Amino acid sequence: MAGARGDTTPVIVLTALDKVPDRIAGLNAGGDDYMVKPFDLSELSARIGSVARRYAGKPNPLLHLADLEVDLAGRSVRRAGRAVTVARRRLVHGAATAFARQSCRYDAASGQKC
Numbered sequence: 001m002a003g004a005r006g007d008t009t010p011v012i013v014l015t016a017l018d019k020v021p022d023r024i025a026g027l028n029a030g031g032d033d034y035m036v037k038p039f040d041l042s043e044l045s046a047r048i049g050s051v052a053r054r055y056a057g058k059p060n061p062l063l064h065l066a067d068l069e070v071d072l073a074g075r076s077v078r079r080a081g082r083a084v085t086v087a088r089r090r091l092v093h094g095a096a097t098a099f100a101r102q103s104c105r106y107d108a109a110s111g112q113k114c
Contacts, residue, residue, distance in 0.1 A: 009062070010051045014039070 013031040015022070026034045032051050035044060048063075063070040067080040077084040 010055050012044075012047055012051060014044075 011031045012033045013026040018036040069078045
């Protein structure tokens, strides 16, 4: 995981693995937070906001998904390099939705599609 290599990219582990040893392994591998599927998007949104606050002022509070970039500290969104106008209150929830949908396409922990 990025955090284990000294990378400052925020990491929230989204997985179906719910045993305590799995959670410990995910956090020890560099995860900043760990959520077990299924989860509520509102909770994911709150956790993204929490991780973003911890990373405020740090070098790389960016989330990337394909051509989508969400700058949590700068509260901005870019798609294919172009700025996207998003209401501030929708920014984190929108990012949570996009990243949760992607996590349901591929479970990084198991290496399988879900």
